Amino acid sequence: MTPDNVLEPHRDFKSGLVAIVGAPNAGKSTLLNRLLGQKISITSKKPQTTRNRILGVMDRPGAQLIFLDTPGVHRAGKPLNVRIVDVALSTLADADLVLVMMDAAAPDSDAENYLIEKLAARATPAVLALNKIDLIHKPQLLALIERWSRAHNFTAVVPVSAVKGTQLDGLVDAMIQVLPQGPPLFPPGSLTDLPERFIAGEMIREKVFRLTGEEVPYAVAVTIDAFKEEKGGRLVKIHATIHVERNSQKGIVIGKGGAKLKQIGEAARREIERMLGCRVFLKLFVRVQKNWSRDSKAMARFGY
Numbered sequence: 001m002t003p004d005n006v007l008e009p010h011r012d013f014k015s016g017l018v019a020i021v022g023a024p025n026a027g028k029s030t031l032l033n034r035l036l037g038q039k040i041s042i043t044s045k046k047p048q049t050t051r052n053r054i055l056g057v058m059d060r061p062g063a064q065l066i067f068l069d070t071p072g073v074h075r076a077g078k079p080l081n082v083r084i085v086d087v088a089l090s091t092l093a094d095a096d097l098v099l100v101m102m103d104a105a106a107p108d109s110d111a112e113n114y115l116i117e118k119l120a121a122r123a124t125p126a127v128l129a130l131n132k133i134d135l136i137h138k139p140q141l142l143a144l145i146e147r148w149s150r151a152h153n154f155t156a157v158v159p160v161s162a163v164k165g166t167q168l169d170g171l172v173d174a175m176i177q178v179l180p181q182g183p184p185l186f187p188p189g190s191l192t193d194l195p196e197r198f199i200a201g202e203m204i205r206e207k208v209f210r211l212t213g214e215e216v217p218y219a220v221a222v223t224i225d226a227f228k229e230e231k232g233g234r235l236v237k238i239h240a241t242i243h244v245e246r247n248s249q250k251g252i253v254i255g256k257g258g259a260k261l262k263q264i265g266e267a268a269r270r271e272i273e274r275m276l277g278c279r280v281f282l283k284l285f286v287r288v289q290k291n292w293s294r295d296s297k298a299m300a301r302f303g304y
């Protein structure tokens with residue numbers, strides 16, 4: 001008779017898709033970056049910076065977890081926000097496991113109850129990570145654990161701090177337990193399947209957010225118009241356009257005498273250079289596209 005391990009070579013290996021969902025600002029991107037040890041999803045103090053699904057692959061002994069990072073789930077009226085929620089929920093359908101993240105220090109009951117409602121309609125197992133425990137006291141945490149354990153049949157409820165790295169191994173173990181048996185879906189060591197040019201665009205968008213303060217709203221999109229390797233890969237030339245909705249926003253992004261745009265470009269270039277490990281020449285353009293976030297055709301063109 002053939003031994004079992006020949007018939008089932010992946011009997012001891014687990015792999016699957018993990019959808020990370022939660023209210024905006026729960027800390028999903030911070031967790032993913034921390035788990036994967038490299039910056040692939042942008043984070044910011046403002047909610048909703050993650051508008052696209054970002055795939056990260058984590059290899060552990062005997063397991064591979066493929067993370068689908070989703071935008072924050074919330075009820076919202078604007079077409080852009082409705083689209084974001086749709087993307088988040090459609091990600092759940094693809095997942096073997098849902099990792100629900102909540103900000104334990106600033107619960108967003110509306111969004112969280114809505115999420116639990118959606119989860120209840122599916123058979124997909126779910127693990128709850130109560131994040132930012134570095135900001136709260138134990139009795140508060142115990143009350144939250146009790147509340148959510150009653151509200152949904154989570155496979156595990158794990159208090160964590162994504163920023164400090166507290167209990168992240170415990171969280172990963174809890175997820176691996178739930179994953180189905182199966183072979184690795186990506187060659188070990190694949191960090192992400194996202195093209196570098198997309199990540200470069202996200203890095204530029206993050207710098208616009210960070211460096212223009214509260215003055216420029218979320219209605220900013222970045223397209224990469226050219227991305228060319230030169231000098232045998234020692235230099236990458238990038239042309240990118242920052243799309244805004246109004247002339248006033250264009251003025252803010254460019255700044256006095258072009259100072260703000262220069263600052264954005266330099267900060268983004270340094271980060272892209274770190275990611276690519278080579279010199280980068282980055283040229284930025286700013287373009288006004290009236291009301292793009294309310295225009296679904298424009299949204300599709302920007303990849304939302």
Ligand SMILES: Nc1nc2c(ncn2[C@@H]2O[C@H](COP(=O)(O)OP(=O)(O)OP(=O)(O)O)[C@@H](O)[C@H]2O)c(=O)[nH]1
Nearest residue numbers: 025026027028029030047048049050132161162163
């Ligand atoms: N104190 C503390 N802050 C945290 C922790 N995790 C995340 N944060 C902060 O919370 C803010 C939001 O984190 P993100 O990772 O961008 O949140 P997100 O859920 O990906 O947000 P969206 O992209 O809007 O969906 C950032 O300022 C993080 O630094 C934590 O464990 N403790």
